[in-house]
Amino acid sequence: MGREIQQCLASITDEQRKVYDVVMDAVTNDSGVMFFLYGHGGTGKTFLWKTLSAAVRSNGEIVINVASSGIASLLLPDGRTAHSRFGLPINVHESSTCSISQQSPQAELLIRDDKPFGGKVVVLGDDFRQILPVVLKASRQDIVHATINSSALWNFCRVMKLTKNMRLQSYNDGEASIEIPDDMLIGDSEDPFRDLLEFVYPDLLSNMYDRDYFQRRAILAPTNECVESLNDHLMSLLPGEEKVYMSSDSMCRDEHTTEDNAEIYSTEFLNTIRCSGVLSHVLRIKVGAPVMLIRNIDQARGLCN
Structure with missing residues (x-):
């Protein structure tokens, strides 16, 4: 203390x-x-x-x-x-x-x-x-x-x-106060997607176990599709075997759900839904990949928001 x-x-x-x-x-x-x-x-x-x-x-x-x-x-x-x-x-x-x-x-x-x-x-x-x-x-x-x-x-x-x-004070005083070089402007690079990742996460493999490295960096994306593309590309750079986990989607069985709705909204269709607040059907992770939880799973073991 x-x-x-x-x-x-x-x-x-x-x-x-x-x-x-x-x-x-x-x-x-x-x-x-x-x-x-x-x-x-x-x-x-x-x-x-x-x-x-x-x-x-x-x-x-x-x-x-x-x-x-x-x-x-x-x-x-x-x-x-x-x-x-x-x-x-x-x-x-x-x-x-x-x-x-x-x-x-x-x-x-x-x-x-x-x-x-x-x-x-x-x-x-x-x-x-x-x-x-x-x-x-x-x-x-x-x-x-x-x-x-x-x-x-x-x-x-x-x-x-x-x-x-x-x-704002820590932003002005700390290392986050950096200027983006001219060649990072949108439209000025042949591969802005790759350049953006290398700019925000330089020497990723050398720093992937450094907690401060990820706490000081973030990419704001306008859509969930952009987020998935960024995550998939960064995950592909990490060593090790990729583990794939899939959701279990189904219609709620209540008085408002008919058998016809269950047939129309099949599991395959539910798996394709991409909207705010709905998790992606497929989760790809590797050992050592940083994960941010958005809900409390087991607080005693540190698995919490």
């Missing part, structure tokens, strides 16, 4: 450092302050939470990292969803209660006195501009009333802001 906090503090911005100092002062003095960190995407909210988490843990304190969704919880050390950590029901209404028994270890961890959040230092964070709460058939007034700053707890909250985009 000591090494991690030093690495984080070496990359922290002046704006984030001010927030860090204020929160850590509240933790050190056990003042039980409630903070709300407001900033749009890319300003480093998650990075700051990781930094605070490492700093508090290095002092032997307990940190509870809670996110609104399963995918967001994976970005935090030992992250858990709010429903899991606080025992919240999936469908929340006015008479909902948390399923935490009074004598349980979870209650001992969370509840200390009658102050908001048991008197613990709490750091909330979000971007008000991203999404409003969903209230069915509600008026503007009802939606505004459901927002977090209409909560009774908001009066106890100290709001802090982040405005500088960390991603």
